[in-house]
Amino acid sequence: MPDTARGKLDLGNGVSIGNLTQWQTSLDPSLTPERLGLGARTQSDRSRLSRWFSKQGNGYNTLRRRLRQGVHEGSAVPADIELRRISKRYGTGVVAADEFSLRILPGELISLLGPSGCGKTTMLRIIAGFVMPDAGSVLFSDADVTDAPANRRDVGMLFQSYALFPHMTVEANIAYGLRMRGVTKPEIRRRVEQVLEQVRLDGMGQRYPRQLSGGQQQRVALARAIIIRPSALLLDEPLSNLDANLRHEMRAEIRQIQQRLGITTIFVTHDQEEALTISDRIVVMNRGRAEQIGSPVDIYRTPKSLFVAQFIGEANIFRGSILGRTERGTRSFALDDLRLEVENTAAPDGSTAAILVRPESVHVFAPEDSRGEAYPNRFPATIEAAFYLGPSVSLRIRIARNVLLHVTQPAESLGSTLSSYVPRQGDAVMVAWQATASRLIPSS
Amino acid sequence: MSLPPHEALARRSAPPDRTRMLLLPGLALLFGVFLAPLGITLRYSFNRFVPGGLQEPAFVLDNYVRFILDPYYAAVLLRTLAIGAGVALVALLLGYPLAYAVARSRSRWRALLIAATLIPLMTSVVVRSYGWTILLSNSGVINGALASLGLPRVKLLYTMTGVVLSLTQVMMPFLVLTLVGVLQNISRDLEDAARGLGAGRWRVFRDILLPLSLPGIAAGSFLVFALTISAFATPRLVGGASVEVMATMIYDQVLSALNWPFASATSIILLAIVLVLTIVEGRMLRTRSAA
Numbered sequence: 001m002p003d004t005a006r007g008k009l010d011l012g013n014g015v016s017i018g019n020l021t022q023w024q025t026s027l028d029p030s031l032t033p034e035r036l037g038l039g040a041r042t043q044s045d046r047s048r049l050s051r052w053f054s055k056q057g058n059g060y061n062t063l064r065r066r067l068r069q070g071v072h073e074g075s076a077v078p079a080d081i082e083l084r085r086i087s088k089r090y091g092t093g094v095v096a097a098d099e100f101s102l103r104i105l106p107g108e109l110i111s112l113l114g115p116s117g118c119g120k121t122t123m124l125r126i127i128a129g130f131v132m133p134d135a136g137s138v139l140f141s142d143a144d145v146t147d148a149p150a151n152r153r154d155v156g157m158l159f160q161s162y163a164l165f166p167h168m169t170v171e172a173n174i175a176y177g178l179r180m181r182g183v184t185k186p187e188i189r190r191r192v193e194q195v196l197e198q199v200r201l202d203g204m205g206q207r208y209p210r211q212l213s214g215g216q217q218q219r220v221a222l223a224r225a226i227i228i229r230p231s232a233l234l235l236d237e238p239l240s241n242l243d244a245n246l247r248h249e250m251r252a253e254i255r256q257i258q259q260r261l262g263i264t265t266i267f268v269t270h271d272q273e274e275a276l277t278i279s280d281r282i283v284v285m286n287r288g289r290a291e292q293i294g295s296p297v298d299i300y301r302t303p304k305s306l307f308v309a310q311f312i313g314e315a316n317i318f319r320g321s322i323l324g325r326t327e328r329g330t331r332s333f334a335l336d337d338l339r340l341e342v343e344n345t346a347a348p349d350g351s352t353a354a355i356l357v358r359p360e361s362v363h364v365f366a367p368e369d370s371r372g373e374a375y376p377n378r379f380p381a382t383i384e385a386a387f388y389l390g391p392s393v394s395l396r397i398r399i400a401r402n403v404l405l406h407v408t409q410p411a412e413s414l415g416s417t418l419s420s421y422v423p424r425q426g427d428a429v430m431v432a433w434q435a436t437a438s439r440l441i442p443s444s
Numbered sequence: 445m446s447l448p449p450h451e452a453l454a455r456r457s458a459p460p461d462r463t464r465m466l467l468l469p470g471l472a473l474l475f476g477v478f479l480a481p482l483g484i485t486l487r488y489s490f491n492r493f494v495p496g497g498l499q500e501p502a503f504v505l506d507n508y509v510r511f512i513l514d515p516y517y518a519a520v521l522l523r524t525l526a527i528g529a530g531v532a533l534v535a536l537l538l539g540y541p542l543a544y545a546v547a548r549s550r551s552r553w554r555a556l557l558i559a560a561t562l563i564p565l566m567t568s569v570v571v572r573s574y575g576w577t578i579l580l581s582n583s584g585v586i587n588g589a590l591a592s593l594g595l596p597r598v599k600l601l602y603t604m605t606g607v608v609l610s611l612t613q614v615m616m617p618f619l620v621l622t623l624v625g626v627l628q629n630i631s632r633d634l635e636d637a638a639r640g641l642g643a644g645r646w647r648v649f650r651d652i653l654l655p656l657s658l659p660g661i662a663a664g665s666f667l668v669f670a671l672t673i674s675a676f677a678t679p680r681l682v683g684g685a686s687v688e689v690m691a692t693m694i695y696d697q698v699l700s701a702l703n704w705p706f707a708s709a710t711s712i713i714l715l716a717i718v719l720v721l722t723i724v725e726g727r728m729l730r731t732r733s734a735a
Contacts, residue, residue: 111724128636128640129639129640130636130639149639149644150636150639150640151639151640151641151642151643151644152642153640154642155640156640156641157636157637157639157640159633159636160632160633161631163631163633163634163636163637164637165634165637165638165651166656167651167655167656176641176643176651177641177642179645180641180642180647181642224637228641228642249548397655
């Protein structure tokens, strides 16, 4: 059939794209016969089609997906994914999801971040269809897929173990998803070649996974996931088996490919640095619930709970009570015998609260340095321990009998503020920070 | 005198090797009760049989020629091989899902399934085979059940079907245990990956599980086949005189016909078949894993 040469699609059961035109334009008006490059169709085709539809059950979605993959060259239609009050409890009593709700926007990269056992991997597996939730629903672009099996969901998944098929070549691994979708052989060959180039593995198609390095295996897994042009890409701790340098490289590569293809992506990790660098938004999870959802900057700068403050980055957390208002519009805060100035809050006088001071927002000066006077919070202190990390110095500084402050200073700035000063244990210094650098954490 | 450093090191790191002595008892037992009798059997198989229950030393191929030329013995051999193949096949079909369930289950279920698989092994084969005669006989449990449903009785005791049925139950644990080992090493992620890429359950089995568990299937079925064609108790008790196999025939030749040379030759033929199959199977697995 010459007229099917461009967007040739075989749907099985003797139905091919050539006789689909009218049906599918009625379903999706943007798919005109001209765009498909197809000719007319006949009455008998129509009856064959309806038989095919009744056999498929979820026919419309299957059709739309197959058309999309055959017709929309290059890019997938990114799905928005909605999780509605998902709950999942395992037999052992572990709560993996507790009324968890989230809406993921098309083309967005969102990280599920949390300690092991917080339910992030379970949530990913629920989205993929490997785990059935006890309650709640999963929606892909407003279509309820809660009960759809994994093989009907059209998602690409990257496993921590890569999960490459050891008995298949790189090419066969990558082609597997297309084979399952009935894509023709020449088309498969063309797209495999294209995707191999994309992940910089050209010429490796005939190798077996065991003949590749960890980073290369990772790329094969990524190629296998994106070649089906999934409506969503799910990544389950994909970088944890790589060494540090390769991890940073792959992280950038995954982000780059994800943005180029515009795939809605869900990234599961326990590594907060990874989540901060790669994500559009982060969901910090704890005990099957979302503790906080926000941009990396939001999550880092304004944590909404103690858990988030402690989990993301290094944190000094002090408990004390809120006192009166200052003339600068900030609040006073009693921490043992110390008086601190903290950001403004509506909380009444005398209420107890916790504050967060990030190690890098504290400045260290020599005791007599006048620059310290610009800061409302300044205390004479003693260095208890100093660790030189190359680009920065990590200090443990005692500012009161019961108050130990973790401070990180760029190694360079220390040199300039304290001339050629190298901090040593036992040195007397002045620590200072702004009121706004002491963030109040809502108590939950 | 001083040695170059590496030689001094080599000398020091080689301890007096007395641990090899520990191999001796095992080797002695292996040789004493297996290889030596086997050698004697091989020697007997070339002797000449003297009717009346004696053998005279000779170096003739009479016994082998007799086995090959007489169609009766060919029939026994074929029957034995058919039972072996049948049992291996049925045990594989029944055992694979069981092995998969054991390999993929966790905690309590797993222990329970393994126990269910192993308990039959802890009962004597003779006891189990007698049990089967009770189940299979014309007035037995199975036929009783059929009759009460108004169905015709089926002759099972002293038939091939009965022998295959009971031998399958005896042999299945070996197959299941072999398969569990192999299936456990196939990561569940591989199945999930295939599912996620659009494969239905059947495709996952065909494309992923089956090819990756092939070594286990081959090893397990071969083990069952080898054990089945040399089985004696079950064919004798369940098959009786009407289902004669190699092992029961050898037994009768030794104890009833008193024809030790012929019994020896038959034993050697059976052994040779197992040996050849072992080599072929080993080759097949090696070329597969090399590919």
